[in-house]
Amino acid sequence: MCGIVGYIGHREAYPIIIEGLKRLEYRGYDSAGIALFDGTSLNVSKTKGKVADLENCVQQEIPNLGHIGLGHTRWATHGVPNSVNSHPHISNSGELVIIHNGIIENYAALKQELISRGYTFKSDTDTEVLINLIEDVKKKENVKLGKAVQIALNQVIGAYAIAVFDKAKPDEIIIARLGSPLAVGIGENEFFIASDASPFIEFTKNAVYLEDEEMAIIREGKDIKIRKIKDDSLVDTYVQELQINLEQIEKGGFDHFMLKEIFEQPKAINDTYRGRLLREEAIIKMAGVEDNMKKFLNANRIIIAACGTSWHAGLVAEYIFEDLARIPVEVEYASEFRYRNPVITENDVLIAISQSGETADTLAAIKLAKSKGAFVFGVCNVVGSSIARETHAGAYTHAGPEIGVASTKAFTTQITVLTLMALRLARAKGTISSSDFRHHLLELEMIPKKVEKALKAEASIKEIAYTYKDVSNFLYLGRGYNFPVALEGALKLKEISYIHAEGYPAAEMKHGPIALIDENMPIVVIATKTPHYEKVVSNIQEIKSRKGKIIGIVTEGDKTVRELADHVIEVPETLESLSPLLNTIPLQLLSYYIAVMLGKNVDQPRNLAKSVTVE
Ligand code: M6R
Numbered sequence: 340m341c342g343i344v345g346y347i348g349h350r351e352a353y354p355i356i357i358e359g360l361k362r363l364e365y366r367g368y369d370s371a372g373i374a375l376f377d378g379t380s381l382n383v384s385k386t387k388g389k390v391a392d393l394e395n396c397v398q399q400e401i402p403n404l405g406h407i408g409l410g411h412t413r414w415a416t417h418g419v420p421n422s423v424n425s426h427p428h429i430s431n432s433g434e435l436v437i438i439h440n441g442i443i444e445n446y447a448a449l450k451q452e453l454i455s456r457g458y459t460f461k462s463d464t465d466t467e468v469l470i471n472l473i474e475d476v477k478k479k480e481n482v483k484l485g486k487a488v489q490i491a492l493n494q495v496i497g498a499y500a501i502a503v504f505d506k507a508k509p510d511e512i513i514i515a516r517l518g519s520p521l522a523v524g525i526g527e528n529e530f531f532i533a534s535d536a537s538p539f540i541e542f543t544k545n546a547v548y549l550e551d552e553e554m555a556i557i558r559e560g561k562d563i564k565i566r567k568i569k570d571d572s573l574v575d576t577y578v579q580e581l582q583i584n585l586e587q588i589e590k591g592g593f594d595h596f597m598l599k600e601i602f603e604q605p606k607a608i609n610d611t612y613r614g615r616l617l618r619e620e621a622i623i624k625m626a627g628v629e630d631n632m633k634k635f636l637n638a639n640r641i642i643i644a645a646c647g648t649s650w651h652a653g654l655v656a657e658y659i660f661e662d663l664a665r666i667p668v669e670v671e672y673a674s675e676f677r678y679r680n681p682v683i684t685e686n687d688v689l690i691a692i693s694q695s696g697e698t699a700d701t702l703a704a705i706k707l708a709k710s711k712g713a714f715v716f717g718v719c720n721v722v723g724s725s726i727a728r729e730t731h732a733g734a735y736t737h738a739g740p741e742i743g744v745a746s747t748k749a750f751t752t753q754i755t756v757l758t759l760m761a762l763r764l765a766r767a768k769g770t771i772s773s774s775d776f777r778h779h780l781l782e783l784e785m786i787p788k789k790v791e792k793a794l795k796a797e798a799s800i801k802e803i804a805y806t807y808k809d810v811s812n813f814l815y816l817g818r819g820y821n822f823p824v825a826l827e828g829a830l831k832l833k834e835i836s837y838i839h840a841e842g843y844p845a846a847e848m849k850h851g852p853i854a855l856i857d858e859n860m861p862i863v864v865i866a867t868k869t870p871h872y873e874k875v876v877s878n879i880q881e882i883k884s885r886k887g888k889i890i891g892i893v894t895e896g897d898k899t900v901r902e903l904a905d906h907v908i909e910v911p912e913t914l915e916s917l918s919p920l921l922n923t924i925p926l927q928l929l930s931y932y933i934a935v936m937l938g939k940n941v942d943q944p945r946n947l948a949k950s951v952t953v954e
Contacts, residue, residue: 340414341440348529352408359538365949367414370425375405418463430474441498515554597743605787644704648746652753654823685712694749695950696724804932817865828926
């Protein structure tokens with residue numbers, strides 16, 4: 340978490356850093372800060388709150404001058420969000436400046452050591468310890484800043500993406516990464532540093548992504564030199580051409596990124612299967628699967644590891660893989676899996692699902708599975724992310740940048756990729772007939788149009804949102820493929836509206852949650868036409884007898900549920916295996932409108948961050 344931005348070059352650093360921080364606010368937004376050096380004075384401004392609050396402070400406090408600067412938007416780990424704990428942090432001498440994303444785990448021991456040698460600390464952060472450690476090394480060893488950073492980082496345990504500069508040498512920024520992303524935009528005699536490329540895409544399309552355990556010395560007007568932190572060996576600089584554009588990271592007329600991303604789903608799903616689903620030839624082409632077909636076909640089982648919404652996509656995949664390809668699947672919370680001493684063998688395949696590709700727990704699960712010899716396949720959205728690089732093979736979701744903290748298009752595109760994989764494997768194993776396979780391809784190709792249709796229910800969903808916006812609890816029920824959709828609907832509501840919500844398999848209701856039902860409890864029931872339809876209708880009857888308020892997600896033209904429910908939201912008909920792709924849409928809109936009506940910050944809900952790079 341935390342977003343970091345730096346600039347060195349011929350332009351004023353201030354506007355570049357402030358605009359860049361705004362684009363990275365999805366990574367953390369409890370406090371923000373900036374340090375600018377104009378050749379004479381170092382101007383630092385920090386505040387609790389958002390980047391907009393920082394802008395106000397800067398205008399009152401410091402001149403916006405300087406061609407070198409570092410900025411930070413924070414998701415607090417060590418120390419409460421306030422101006423003292425926010426970054427940048429300055430070393431005791433007042434010479435060195437740092438911004439940091441990550442956690443220095445052995446900071447307490449390092450701090451004690453530094454205190455014993457006379458260092459003092461203003462903040463509660465691990466970052467202030469790191470910058471003083473660098474200063475200490477620089478003085479003791481009498482080395483340049485780059486060398487001091489390298490020596491200091493070799494004493495550190497934890498995760499970091501850092502940028503550091505020295506007032507005495509303002510033509511140079513040192514950066515390093517281990518476990519947190521870091522990109523460098525290469526312009527004409529200028530460099531941009533950021534947690535992802537979004538802060539600099541209007542300035543340059545050329546970027547270098549630092550790998551774990553690498554650091555770089557960036558010299559204004561000169562070059563970037565990348566070295567290994569461990570042994571100082573030089574690494575080749577690989578400049579990539581960026582594929583994203585400004586339009587993709589702007590709201591494009593929508594009030595919030597979340598709404599924009601909900602409405603982008605028809606295109607996103609299409610982009611996910613484009614070039615992979617060849618309906619006329621009746622084939623699915625996925626290089627990562629094709630090249631490793633034997634691994635999949637010989638696998639004892641597939642383990643899926645993920646967190647949050649990606650974990651829900653994994654649960655949907657469990658149904659698809661078992662149902663279509665007849666491969667046993669276990670779905671694991673990456674955070675539990677990594678510490679459970681799980682039984683993993685060389686004949687297991689682990690699929691890691693992650694929108695950001697940076698989630699620390701998912702990365703750790705991957706490393707664990709690799710260490711036991713399992714084959715690891717990644718399903719990521721962010722191209723070049725840590726998980727994409729750490730896995731043996733993978734498939735991108737191609738959803739485009741997802742900026743709203745609540746995941747929407749990432750979920751449906753993950754399901755699309757996993758469906759394609761399941762279908763491909765089913766065909767290879769012969770567990771699906773040719774006609775069934777063709778039918779799936781045809782239906783999958785029709786999903787974007789059907790999502791468009793499902794989105795048309797927006798106005799009636801708004802009315803439902805208005806009716807229930809003031810309740811304190813919600814229940815979400817679904818069966819089979821749609822049980823994970825119920826979980827996802829509840830998570831969406833919780834995270835952006837702060838209303839308590841729980842998802843359950845519909846039939847589990849009678850084993851406990853039914854006690855919660857009274858005339859004040861809204862219950863969203865996914866009751867589309869699937870083989871469990873009649874059973875779900877019985878569950879609806881049970882709710883009705885207890886006076887619960889029923890919001891039914893139904894297939895177009897449904898009459899039975901309409902008669903029983905207080906509200907219905909129609910979605911087009913599709914195959915059961917594809918129904919999560921449609922049934923999710925009204926749940927996303929419902930949570931969005933409830934949160935908007937409650938005046939919540941939809942894109943940046945409290946306490947959350949888009950990519951969770953700490954444990
Ligand atoms: O980037 P990832 O998919 O690995 O992120 C996993 C979760 O942190 C994420 O899905 C989170 O639950 C979202 N806020 C859900 O909307």
